[in-house]
Amino acid sequence: MNLGSILLDSLRASVSINAVVYAMAGVGLNLQFGYGGLLNFGLVAFMLAGAYGVGIAVVEFGWSMWIGIPLGILLSVGVGLLFGLPTLRLRADYLAIVTIATGEILRLFVRSGPMQEEVNGVQIGGVFGYDGFANAFFAVNPYPAGNYGFGGFSFNERAMWVLTAGWGLVALLSLVVWILIRSPWGRMLRAVRDDEDAVRSLGKNVFNLKLQTLVLGGVIAAVAGMMQAVDQQAIRPDFFRTVVTFTVYTAVILGGKATILGPIVGSVVLWFLIQFTDGLLKYLVDIGWLNLASDQISGTRFALVGLALVLLVVFRPQGIVGRKEEVLLDA
Amino acid sequence: MPESALAGVVAEVGVAKPDAVIVADGVRRTFGGLVAVDVDHLEIQRGVITSLIGPNGAGKTTLFNCLTRFDRAQAGKWSFDGVALERKLAYQVPRHGLVRTFQLTRTMERLTVEENLLLAAPGNPGERILGAFLPPLWRSFERARMDAVDAQLERFRLDHMRNERAGALSGGQRKLLGMARALMTGPKAILLDEPMAGVNPALRQTLSEHILELRDDGLTVVLIEHDMDVVMNISDWVVCMAQGSVIAEGRPGDILADEAVVDAYLGARHGESATPDAEAEARVVEGPGVTDVSAPTSAQDPDSDSDSDRRTGPGAEDGDE
Incomplete structure (x- = not known):
C-alpha cells in the first residue's frame, strides 16, 4: 500500500455505487429540504419503499423486475402521502418529528415476524429481506466482460453497467429538478421556503405545492433505494436505518443545498473522504506512525470525516458549490 | 364620487351601506378567555376607502386575519362580493378578489x-x-x-x-413591495394592515395618493392605520374598534366628534378640534410632526401577539437550514 493506491481507491469510491445512491437520494432531499425547506427526516423510508417495491414484486409475487420498479415508485408515493397529508398544514418541525418516527416504524414493520415467510424451504421477508431479484437488470448489460479503466482505476463490466445506469439516472433526475426550479413552480417553491403565509395570501395553494414536493423528492429517493438494492441484489431492513437519512443530509449540505450540483458534489466528496481517511489511517499504522487496532481505525476515520465536515460548515456554511447569500439571509 | 355614495348613511354602529361588498355577521374570535374580536354586524361599502382604527389590542388585525381566513373565527358568517368566505381556505380568498397585506411585512427574501x-x-x-x-x-x-x-x-x-x-430592501421598501405584490393579483378589494408604519413622511404622502388612486380605479380599500392624519385625509368612512367590538363608525368628521372614540382611542386632543380636516391637512404638510396616536390601554394585545407568533414560526425553521 502506498499513497498513490490510497488516492486511486478513494477516487474509485468517489464514483462508486455508494456515491450514486447518496447523490440521487440527495437530489430528492435537495428538492424537499434545499429548495422547499421541508425538514424531511424520514428520507430513508422513501428509499425503503423503492427497494421493497422491487424486492416484493420479484421475490414474493414472481413478477418481472420491470414491474417492480413502478410498484416501488407507487409505494414511495404512498409514503409521501402518509407523511404529508397529516403534517404539511402544520409547522415544519412537526414534519420532522413525524417523518423521523414514521421512517423507523416502516423499517420495524418490514423486519417484523409476520412479514417473514418460508417459500420452498427459503426464508424470505422479515429480517431476511429479499435476494437475487435484479437478474433482469444484469441480463441487459451492454458491456462485454472485461475490465474498463486504466491501472488501479478500473471497474469490471458489472460495475460499469451499474455505474453507467446510476450516474445516468442522477443526471436525468437533476435535469428534471433543474427544469422545475427555474420554472414558475420552482419560484413558488422557493417563495414558500421564505414565507409560506405570504405566498398563501397571493392565492397559491401552498399545501398542494408542498405535497407535490414531498412526493416528487420522495420518488427520486426511492429510485436511489432501488439502485442500491439492484447493485447488491439484496435487501435487508437494516440497510434503511435513520443514519442513512442524516448521511444524505450531510452530502447535500457539504455540496451546497439549493444548488443543482450540490448533492452530487457533496456525495462524491463525502465518499472520497471516507475512503481516503480509511486508507491513510491504515497506511500510517502500516509504517508504524500510528498504533491503532483495526476496529479503532474505522472509528477514528468517521471522527476525522466528522471533523472535516464541522470545519466546512464553520468556514464555508453554504457548502462547496453553494451561494453565500443563501446562508446569510437565514441569519 | 365615492363620498356621495355614502351620503345619507347614518353614522351608527352596524349601519347598512347602499352597496356593501363585505358583509360580516357575528364574527367572534377568542384566545382563551380573551375576546379578541366580537363584531355583530359590519358592512364595507364598495369602491371607497374605509379605515379601521382603534387602540392596540382592539382586534383590528385579528378581524383582518379572520376575514381572510388566516385565523379561524369561532363563529360568524361573512361574505365578499356575495361569496361566503367563512368556510374558504386562506389561499382561496384572494382568488375571489379579496387580497390582504401584513402588518409585519412578509417578503420572499x-x-x-x-x-x-x-x-x-x-x-x-x-x-x-x-x-x-x-x-x-x-x-x-x-x-x-x-x-x-x-x-x-x-x-x-x-x-x-x-x-x-x-x-x-429596507423596511419601508418591503412595505411597498407588499402592496405592489398584492395589487399584482388583480384584486377587487385590498386590505392594508398599517401600510404607513415604517415609511418615511415624504413617501407617506405619495402612498396616500396611491391609495386614493386605487379607489379612483374602482378598488375597495380597507386599511388599518394609526396615523390619524392619513386616516382623516383619505378615508371616506371610518370604523373604530375597541376591545374586539366596533364602537363607532361614520365619516371622519363624525368619528372625531364621537365621545366613545375620543375616550377609547383618540384622547382629548383630537376631540377638541373644531375643523378636523383643515387641521389634519396642515399637519401632513408639516411632515413628521404628530403622527401615531398611541393607545391608552394596551395591557393585552392580540393583534401583535398573533403576528409575532407567526414570525417566530418560520424564523425558527430558517435557523435549522
Missing part, C-alpha cells in the same frame, strides 16, 4: 423584487407541475404580465431595485 411581483400574477400555467415542463407556455404568459410589473414597480418607486433580492 431570496426572490428578486421582480420575481416577487411575477409570483403574484394569478393563473400562471407554469405554476402547475406539468406546465412547469413547458417553458414556451409560461414564458409567453409572463411576458404578457411584464407591463403590469413595470407599472407597479414604477408606482411604488421600486424600479431601480428590480433585480435585487427582496432581502436587500
